[in-house]
Amino acid sequence: MIPAPSRTGLLCALTATAALLPAVPVHAAPPAPALHFGACPASVPDPPAPAHVECGRLSVPLDRSRPDGRQIHIAVSRVRADGPPAERRGVLLVNPGGPGGAGLPYAVTKRAKLPESVRRSYDVIGFDPRGTGQSTPVQCGPMGGLFDSPGQDPVPAGRAAERAYLDTLRRTADDCAAGAGAALPYLSTTRTAHDMDAIRLALGERRISFLGVSYGSYLGAAYAAQFPRHIARMVLDSVVGPWGWYDFDRKQSRALLRRRAEFLSWVAVHSGRFGLGGSGDVVRAAYQRVRDGLARRPVEGFGAAEFDRAVYRALGRTERWAPLADGIRAYLDNGSTARLRPAEPFDGAASRTYEAANRTVKCADSHAPTPGRVVADIRRIRRLDPQPVLTGMEASVCAFWHHRPVHNTPLGSAEAPPVMLIASEHDPVTPIEGAHALRRRLPGSRLITLHHDYSHGVFASRGNACVDGAAAKYLVDGVVPSTDVHCLGPGLPSP
Numbered sequence: 001m002i003p004a005p006s007r008t009g010l011l012c013a014l015t016a017t018a019a020l021l022p023a024v025p026v027h028a029a030p031p032a033p034a035l036h037f038g039a040c041p042a043s044v045p046d047p048p049a050p051a052h053v054e055c056g057r058l059s060v061p062l063d064r065s066r067p068d069g070r071q072i073h074i075a076v077s078r079v080r081a082d083g084p085p086a087e088r089r090g091v092l093l094v095n096p097g098g099p100g101g102a103g104l105p106y107a108v109t110k111r112a113k114l115p116e117s118v119r120r121s122y123d124v125i126g127f128d129p130r131g132t133g134q135s136t137p138v139q140c141g142p143m144g145g146l147f148d149s150p151g152q153d154p155v156p157a158g159r160a161a162e163r164a165y166l167d168t169l170r171r172t173a174d175d176c177a178a179g180a181g182a183a184l185p186y187l188s189t190t191r192t193a194h195d196m197d198a199i200r201l202a203l204g205e206r207r208i209s210f211l212g213v214s215y216g217s218y219l220g221a222a223y224a225a226q227f228p229r230h231i232a233r234m235v236l237d238s239v240v241g242p243w244g245w246y247d248f249d250r251k252q253s254r255a256l257l258r259r260r261a262e263f264l265s266w267v268a269v270h271s272g273r274f275g276l277g278g279s280g281d282v283v284r285a286a287y288q289r290v291r292d293g294l295a296r297r298p299v300e301g302f303g304a305a306e307f308d309r310a311v312y313r314a315l316g317r318t319e320r321w322a323p324l325a326d327g328i329r330a331y332l333d334n335g336s337t338a339r340l341r342p343a344e345p346f347d348g349a350a351s352r353t354y355e356a357a358n359r360t361v362k363c364a365d366s367h368a369p370t371p372g373r374v375v376a377d378i379r380r381i382r383r384l385d386p387q388p389v390l391t392g393m394e395a396s397v398c399a400f401w402h403h404r405p406v407h408n409t410p411l412g413s414a415e416a417p418p419v420m421l422i423a424s425e426h427d428p429v430t431p432i433e434g435a436h437a438l439r440r441r442l443p444g445s446r447l448i449t450l451h452h453d454y455s456h457g458v459f460a461s462r463g464n465a466c467v468d469g470a471a472a473k474y475l476v477d478g479v480v481p482s483t484d485v486h487c488l489g490p491g492l493p494s495p
Contacts, residue, residue, distance in 0.1 A: 035202035075134035077107040083120030092122035097214030100357035102133030113460040115472040131187040139179040140356035144172030147347040150303030173400035185403045188364035193223040207232040221411035228415035237422040241434025242411045244366035245395035259428035302337040312391035316456040322495040366408040368398035412441025419445040429456040453489030
């Protein structure tokens, strides 16, 4: 039985019975190798004055077993702590997720949302993981036609469509092998964890703290597996479970079915606002008319694949539900897709790098499915719902990948200090079961659950004082709650 969510529960969790982590050391040995900071690229915004962001590059070996071999560059950003030296707790590395997300601007954008006490205490360090952003980005060329407009329908129905789907995966794997070349086996999360430790050394820190969101939680767990004694404090938000990527993608696809059903019912409850019907079934029929219409006759390159990407993105944050419903209504009214289109083009340079890095990391991290299993799993989920959202099934391409890892990425360690895990109760992107599974690999850790919430990304994101207060207390003062923390979320939004 879940304890009743309340702020009282939080206060109880932060009483004198709570454990205290050791104080984070302020002083450390001189950095080696040096990391020299200077101006940042245009992709990194300026923080509000008086804060200042600076950037640098660190050389690391592509293959750490050959330290004198090929070197790659890791782009690093830093915004120093606002508080006096007495308040400083060290450095806080941050990662926004992905895999494939660029982290260089995140030192500025995420820091702006952090509680003041955290900003005063930590130098916030962003970095682009290897293969992304400014850190020797990987390129996969056309990726089997992924960026075609309109794209191939991502939900194959029938044997001919299944064969075409597998052929697209094969061509994507071939394109990534050609684009990444000899680097293909070395673009893994474990190797990025080693790059994080190189950043620690370059900054001259004995230990680092870390905030990872979504895939960033997976990266943090990988760092804990490799360097548990180099961790001061660690917050893992919207937790990816400790499974292979293909299994994670499958779990996510089922969670998306549940959230889409919730979305359709919500639209029906607000039928006066959206005009799409007064029951979930009627709204679902309207939804299907839009998808079927776009599949038959794409509008200026916007077809079924593009529609599914819009749905996938919207289901992850409830503030995007009303714009999605408005986009569905607009198409039914006048055939317009303007409200369904993304702000940035899917075939832009940043998106191409993200999608390439996403596949190369997932396939370097864990065992691959067979092509037969990919098809069988698509048929299985289509028996649950004939029109699933399979946009997030990126690891299916690993069935044809040119490099096969020996084992799955090690995650977590009993030697790591207590970690703070954070999860939204109904997050469809990283289902909460992943947080429960990962905590078993991080003994002594605590879980903050935001109940009655349906969105991805919680700490310094949902504006919940209960969550933000507990996480800040942990980061700044080292307070580990005596029990898990239960916070009350906003529920479903009002349109």
